[in-house]
Amino acid sequence: MEIIxxxxxxxxxxxxxxxxxRSGGGIEERDLAYGINEWDNFAVEAALAIKEEHxxxxxxxxxxxxxxxxxxxxxxxxxxxxxxxxxxSAFEGSDAQGIATxxxxxxxxxxxxxxxxxxxxxxxxxxxxGGMLAAKLGIPQVALATDxxxxxxKAIVTHEVEGGLERVVELDLPALVSVQTGLNEPRYVSIxxxxxxxxMEIPILGSGDLGxxxxxxxxxxxxxxxEELFLPPKVEGAEMLEGDEEEMVEQLVAKLREQGGL
Amino acid sequence: xxxxxxxxxxxxxxxxxxxxELAEAARNAGSEKVAAALLGKDVAAHAxxxxxxxxxxxxxxxxxxxxxxGEVSAALLAPFVExxxxxxxxxxxxxxxxxxxxxxxxxxDRPLLTDIIAIESxxxxxxxxxxxxxxxxxxxxxxVPCDRGYILTLRPGSFAPADNPxxxxxxNTEEVPAALAPGRRFVETxxxxxxxxDITQAEVLVAxxxxxxxxxxxxxxxxxxxxxxxxxxxSRPVVDKKWLSKSRQVGTSGLSVKPKIYIAxxxxxxxxxxGGVKGGPFIAAINKDPAAxxxxxANVGIVGDLFDxxxxxxxxxxxxxx
Numbered sequence: 388m389e390i391i392x393x394x395x396x397x398x399x400x401x402x403x404x405x406x407x408x409r410s411g412g413g414i415e416e417r418d419l420a421y422g423i424n425e426w427d428n429f430a431v432e433a434a435l436a437i438k439e440e441h442x443x444x445x446x447x448x449x450x451x452x453x454x455x456x457x458x459x460x461x462x463x464x465x466x467x468x469x470x471x472x473x474x475x476s477a478f479e480g481s482d483a484q485g486i487a488t489x490x491x492x493x494x495x496x497x498x499x500x501x502x503x504x505x506x507x508x509x510x511x512x513x514x515x516x517g518g519m520l521a522a523k524l525g526i527p528q529v530a531l532a533t534d535x536x537x538x539x540x541k542a543i544v545t546h547e548v549e550g551g552l553e554r555v556v557e558l559d560l561p562a563l564v565s566v567q568t569g570l571n572e573p574r575y576v577s578i579x580x581x582x583x584x585x586x587m588e589i590p591i592l593g594s595g596d597l598g599x600x601x602x603x604x605x606x607x608x609x610x611x612x613x614e615e616l617f618l619p620p621k622v623e624g625a626e627m628l629e630g631d632e633e634e635m636v637e638q639l640v641a642k643l644r645e646q647g648g649l
Numbered sequence: 650x651x652x653x654x655x656x657x658x659x660x661x662x663x664x665x666x667x668x669x670e671l672a673e674a675a676r677n678a679g680s681e682k683v684a685a686a687l688l689g690k691d692v693a694a695h696a697x698x699x700x701x702x703x704x705x706x707x708x709x710x711x712x713x714x715x716x717x718x719g720e721v722s723a724a725l726l727a728p729f730v731e732x733x734x735x736x737x738x739x740x741x742x743x744x745x746x747x748x749x750x751x752x753x754x755x756x757x758d759r760p761l762l763t764d765i766i767a768i769e770s771x772x773x774x775x776x777x778x779x780x781x782x783x784x785x786x787x788x789x790x791x792x793v794p795c796d797r798g799y800i801l802t803l804r805p806g807s808f809a810p811a812d813n814p815x816x817x818x819x820x821n822t823e824e825v826p827a828a829l830a831p832g833r834r835f836v837e838t839x840x841x842x843x844x845x846x847d848i849t850q851a852e853v854l855v856a857x858x859x860x861x862x863x864x865x866x867x868x869x870x871x872x873x874x875x876x877x878x879x880x881x882x883x884s885r886p887v888v889d890k891k892w893l894s895k896s897r898q899v900g901t902s903g904l905s906v907k908p909k910i911y912i913a914x915x916x917x918x919x920x921x922x923x924g925g926v927k928g929g930p931f932i933a934a935i936n937k938d939p940a941a942x943x944x945x946x947a948n949v950g951i952v953g954d955l956f957d958x959x960x961x962x963x964x965x966x967x968x969x970x971x
């Protein structure tokens with residue numbers, strides 16, 4: 388089994404207040420910690436579990452700048468065999484179809500049986516790259532996978548559908564699966580583990596190496612652009628309780644009583 | 650002015666509300682004619698219903714479409730979209746829509762805007778609004794002008810349907826080719842376990858999210874729920890970590906609940922989560938992030954450390970009960 392897993396480095400904003408930066412086109416990054424996109428972490432674990440069961444090789448791929456190498460090191464520390472860093476100044480400002488185009492060029496030149504991606508990323512959350520990549524490669528795909536196993540030349544995938552239901556489909560390999568969070572328990576990565584892979588060579592490929600027309604990717608090739616970020620408009624919203632903790636809690640208890648909750 | 654096509658989704662055999670929302674969104678975006686694509690098996694009655702809001706309903710009625718599959722749908726729609734050339738194709742941003750839209754965009758070579766919550770302009774490209782960073786940031790996005798047209802997935806519940814649509818449309822039956830997506834085959838739909846609790850019937854829910862940090866911290870939530878005579882519910886991250894069972898998950902990928910009181914603790918309030926909170930309950934939110942989206946939908950909010958607030962709340966409730 389040749390398994391390719393696409394990963395992305397994102398800022399962790401889940402528990403933080405996000406501010407818009409001065410350009411208006413991004414978020415204030417100063418105090419943010421970066422790491423692997425949560426969905427992609429489940430994808431890496433799924434890739435490794437399949438390799439452990441069926442044998443083969445796992446290759447982690449990312450496209451991005453120099454700092455993004457850290458998510459490849461992390462995937463190697465988890466047990467990926469190889470990593471590939473697609474990096475070129477011409478890639479900057481790529482939209483989802485640009486990213487899919489870059490990945491397509493890199494992946495179609497290699498052998499593969501299964502490609503795994505996260506279903507969405509926690510930063511821009513457009514949820515497009517996996518499905519686009521599969522269509523460009525002309526292989527079957529399924530999004531929002533919550534369970535995945537390989538049997539012979541097929542992948543058996545459970546995925547989320549409407550109404551809180553799940554559905555099982557069978558894909559002929561080679562295929563692409565975009566995974567939902569929660570489909571496994573990603574293994575822990577120790578600092579020692581990362582140190583052990585620190586000297587592993589990670590090839591860097593640019594547009595020339597991939598035979599990519601630089602005008603088809605990056606800002607030049609983007610058909611969808613982000614014009615401006617802004618904070619959600621203030622709506623009426625909640626009555627915010629004030630005072631010290633004790634006072635706030637007492638007010639809340641009074642409200643719950645009014646609503647018949649006690 | 651140009652024409653639009655709306656993909657109708659059937660959920661549990663019924664027309665999803667998104668069909669009416671997308672029809673009106675398409676008209677408000679300046680479409681002259683709005684067509685529907687209805688995919689399914691034995692859907693003649695639904696086609697008739699849809700003529701209220703659509704100028705034409707294109708019906709694809711076939712055994713292959715009995716279970717709506719994203720790959721089959723994309724393979725079917727791509728040549729149809731190329732032939733009929735609607736300026737805008739609207740797809741609901743549901744699990745089904747997310748599964749099929751990227752493939753459809755590549756096959757038809759159209760720019761794709763996903764998870765749109767507002768359309769600002771459809772002249773000279775498309776300008777629209779979507780959310781990023783778990784709903785904490787809104788973004789104005791633009792699809793550059795494209796002669797072939799565009800594909801947009803619209804978030805359910807973000808666009809109002811028309812009050813009394815009277816389009817009086819016609820019905821057109823389309824052929825469905827065989828073996829549309831042979832590489833992906835339906836096996837079965839899994840019926841969810843009844844589970845050990847039924848949060849859908851609870852009047853008071855204490856719901857916990859990512860902010861609880863560790864599994865052992867759930868103790869304070871259980872304890873608060875007990876004091877209130879409430880059931881414990883949760884958002885997705887808690888189920889992903891296997892700390893609580895899927896039968897307690899509220900949201901678009903979990904269960905819909907309709908309590909009278911919903912206490913959201915350490916839950917940021919993404920639309921995926923709030924999409925499962927129905928019936929307009931009284932919502933109290935406790936979160937350390939003052940900008941958490943939950944505070945814009947809650948009735949009452951406390952910004953603070955849940956590890957201080959929750960035990961104190963339990964204590965005060967027990968006092969109040971005497």
